[in-house]
């Protein structure tokens with residue numbers, strides 16, 4: 001039971017941050033200062049970077065894609081996988097010559113990785129030329145922290161242990177396009193035994209429905225056609241709110257918003273996928289026929305060790321119920337191989353689940369121990385070569401299934417929301433079906449931002465090709 005209540009940041013605190021935005025704006029006026037943000041990890045992090053970019057724009061910075069041109073370089077880090085962490089340290093270290101050339105360059109590091117114990121002090125020790133370090137719970141204090149970093153010779157470090165309160169009205173600089181993300185809740189209560197997220201993002205905190213609805217309404221007015229609702233476990237949205245209002249209620253309210261044509265969400269924990277939610281998905285005209293439902297393992301023994309709180313039978317039942325009510329739904333998943341103690345038999349159970357569910361696609365990962373999580377202390381860690389071998393086998397099974405599913409789309413016509421010209425396919429447009437499949441297609445006119453009908457002429461394993469009809 002979650003008894004925590006969502007608390008918004010006070011107006012006074014917001015006013016203080018706005019004053020820092022104004023002060024920095026005055027300080028850098030007419031200097032043409034530029035920023036460059038490097039983002040690691042999930043969509044939540046990408047969306048946090050949109051907020052940092054929004055604050056920087058309000059301060060008067062402009063974005064540059066070139067590191068060399070930047071007056072401010074920010075690393076928004078992720079700690080879910082070890083190799084992402086190593087990459088951050090390597091990339092920060094590589095900036096030392098830049099800092100020597102330009103002592104006014106500000107280098108900052110923020111995000112989940114900084115929220116881990118000792119990460120900030122390690123940075124201060126190993127990379128003393130870094131100017132600013134902050135965590136996930138104080139992103140809204142970025143204007144003050146940056147102001148201090150610009151005016152100090154010391155590294156400014158601020159990591160709050162207590163999970164962040166909800167901050168509304170942070171300026172957001174979204175990529176211009178047809179789709180936008182909006183966070184509906186923060187944190188996670190689930191403590192899957194391999195996952196660091198609850199330790200670095202805190203417990204679940206839901207935004208007020210009216211704040212989300214207003215934001216999505218504004219997105220519709222600004223011309224966005226699709227919104228993706230983000231949260232570590234969106235299915236438990238609302239459980240901490242005072243009034244009974246849950247994720248299905250939110251979907252039905254967002255369904256009425258003019259201008260928004262498609263609603264997506266991620267991620268969903270199977271244990272919280274309720275009958276009401278399946279019904280809301282089926283009844284809503286805008287919620288897309290796509291469900292990302294991480295299974296993680298097909299073995300009941302491993303699911304228990306992962307603390308996932310469902311078993312394969314319950315998961316299969318859910319899939320049946322979803323397909324009964326939404327027959328054309330595309331289902332995708334996340335799978336970890338090589339969790340401590342995973343035997344050949346456990347791995348065979350995972351393959352069996354993949355064959356039974358027939359996922360449209362899957363994000364497959366090798367288990368990587370994260371210090372501070374229970375799984376990292378488990379005995380029977382699996383040999384790296386075995387993990388790699390299992391990953392290859394899993395990927396080849398999933399690729400075959402993805403290809404078969406896509407081949408069944410041959411000759412059929414789908415609604416595609418067009419994102420623009422394809423980056424990889426010359427003279428082709430690119431967009432997504434409601435099932436979230438990427439389609440490249442030819443069209444005789446510019447159809448960017450429109451929903452068009454495309455007939456599939458060439459199904460491939462990961463993408464589709466077609467012609468507009």
Ligand code: SF4
Pocket residue numbers: 188189190191192195196197198232233269
């Ligand atoms: S549901 Fe599990 S895997 Fe997902 S963020 Fe929460 S603890 Fe991590």
